[in-house]
Amino acid sequence: MESKRDIYTGIIESTTFHYQAFAAERDELLQLLQKEVATNEALRQKLEEEDESNQCIAELQKAEISALAKKVFELENKLEQIKDENSCCICLEPWQADSDHRRISLYCGHLFGECCIREVLSNAEACPVCHQQADSNQLHYIYGPENIIS
């Protein structure tokens, strides 16, 4: 037969047991939760890193593209300059060897296509660029490599 004391002890023991079981379950849950949090954090960091590396690649490509665009722009300018330097400033066309638009220099040194400068000099005896007096009897043919632009 159980005494009252035994009953209390039993209740306390069983409460303690339940509490310990509860505490153990809680600890287990807590560990699971911490694991979950850690996994989430790792995932988040990984996503962040991937995003950053994607952004890095995008930045690199952007830089490469703008460097290329700059190069193309410079080349186009250079081509334009070469074309200007190899063109008659009267008609803006390149001069041609073996034609009536051969390269010709006036006494002042300025260069023109032959037919263009002859026409100008028939109206005014001056260089159309520097306005120095020019004579159609003082034309010099300039011989050189073929035009690189035609």
Ligand SMILES: [Zn+2]
């Ligand atoms: Zn010309």
Ligand SMILES: [Zn+2]
């Ligand atoms: Zn001139």
